[in-house]
Amino acid sequence: MGAGPIGLAIAWRCAARGLRVVVHDPAPGSGASHVAAGMLAPVAEAYFGEDELTGLLTESARRWPGFAAELTEATGVDIGYRTEGTLMVGLTADDLAEARRLWSYQQGLGLPVSLLRPSQLREREPALAPRVRGGALAATDHQVDPRRLVPALRLAAARAGAVLVTEPVRQLSEPSGGVTVVAAGCGAAALTGLPVRPVKGQVLRLRTPDGGPPGFRHVIRGYADGEHVYLVPRECGEVVVGATVEERTDVAVSAGAVLRLLRAAVDLMPELAEYDLVETIAGLRPGTPDNAPILGPLPSRPDVLAATGHHRHGIVLTPVTADLITGLITGEGTDDPLLTPFRADRFHPDSKEEDLWS
Numbered sequence: 571m572g573a574g575p576i577g578l579a580i581a582w583r584c585a586a587r588g589l590r591v592v593v594h595d596p597a598p599g600s601g602a603s604h605v606a607a608g609m610l611a612p613v614a615e616a617y618f619g620e621d622e623l624t625g626l627l628t629e630s631a632r633r634w635p636g637f638a639a640e641l642t643e644a645t646g647v648d649i650g651y652r653t654e655g656t657l658m659v660g661l662t663a664d665d666l667a668e669a670r671r672l673w674s675y676q677q678g679l680g681l682p683v684s685l686l687r688p689s690q691l692r693e694r695e696p697a698l699a700p701r702v703r704g705g706a707l708a709a710t711d712h713q714v715d716p717r718r719l720v721p722a723l724r725l726a727a728a729r730a731g732a733v734l735v736t737e738p739v740r741q742l743s744e745p746s747g748g749v750t751v752v753a754a755g756c757g758a759a760a761l762t763g764l765p766v767r768p769v770k771g772q773v774l775r776l777r778t779p780d781g782g783p784p785g786f787r788h789v790i791r792g793y794a795d796g797e798h799v800y801l802v803p804r805e806c807g808e809v810v811v812g813a814t815v816e817e818r819t820d821v822a823v824s825a826g827a828v829l830r831l832l833r834a835a836v837d838l839m840p841e842l843a844e845y846d847l848v849e850t851i852a853g854l855r856p857g858t859p860d861n862a863p864i865l866g867p868l869p870s871r872p873d874v875l876a877a878t879g880h881h882r883h884g885i886v887l888t889p890v891t892a893d894l895i896t897g898l899i900t901g902e903g904t905d906d907p908l909l910t911p912f913r914a915d916r917f918h919p920d921s922k923e924e925d926l927w928s
């Protein structure tokens with residue numbers, strides 16, 4: 571259930587293994603992936619206290635080059651996979667101090683973060699504002715275009731034999747000898763009772779006035795006067811500017827969010843003020859209590875596998891999620907240690923008690 575990148579990648583992998591696959595989604599590709607920028611950022615998004623998640627992000631990013639090559643081979647679709655790396659920058663001295671605390675933490679985990687002097691930053695990206703105080707390079711953090719990825723996965727899944735059904739599904743069916751995978755993003759909560767909640771993100775899309783590529787090539791992640799912003803340049807002239815993180819369930823675009831995102835973006839990259847503002851959009855990330863995905867059987871229904879709760883990381887986690895869930899279905903990966911921290915039963919009311927007494 572769910573024809574976003576996660577559901578479609580699982581469908582592709584399973585159909586390619588010869589399984590009979592039906593994907594249910596009333597509006598394929600219209601969820602969080604339609605809004606997502608497509609950063610593959612296990613380094614820049616490694617946050618304090620999320621080390622197990624960082625491990626999974628790193629493993630999935632390691633699988634991305636092979637996954638992208640296989641998908642392009644299977645479909646002939648250019649999915650906008652780019653490997654120029656990510657520059658993390660701080661605008662003011664306070665911004666840089668905040669950023670440096672995170673970069674030190676990331677370096678402490680052994681992640682590849684190289685500090686850059688302002689002159690080195692500008693050598694890499696001359697269009698950065700002169701007042702940017704400093705930065706760091708996450709050379710292994712790449713990007714893909716989710717709006718190309720989803721149609722490519724849909725084609726790959728269809729070519730492998732998966733069938734898409736657009737009738738809405740409102741509840742799980744009774745066990746029938748098959749396996750149900752719930753990859754329905756925020757919709758997983760109503761279907762399974764799992765603690766998945768919407769986390770709103772507002773995003774803008776800009777475009778170069780002449781349709782040529784933007785004047786910078788790295789993904790830029792910046793702290794600008796206390797605002798966090800990312801700028802994702804695409805070859806087609808698009809720049810994705812994101813994103814708010816809000817505990818809200820609506821998808822309205824607010825004037826204040828557009829103002830803050832644009833101000834931070836232009837403060838870091840002044841030429842963006844001359845670009846066309848072509849889209850404002852909001853989406854709902856599937857968040858969980860520990861910000862990590864839920865992967866594997868429901869405690870009450872071993873025939874139902876959750877593949878949801880990917881929160882800020884759905885695109886980067888697509889390859890590893892597809893491999894792990896396919897391994898559970900075929901029986902070849904039931905004891906994969908990568909799954910252990912992300913099992914659905916970690917939120918079961920009894921699980922803490924068991925931990926305490928084990």
Ligand code: GLY
Nearest residue numbers: 771812813882883
């Ligand atoms: N990973 C970027 C975001 O969720 O906004």
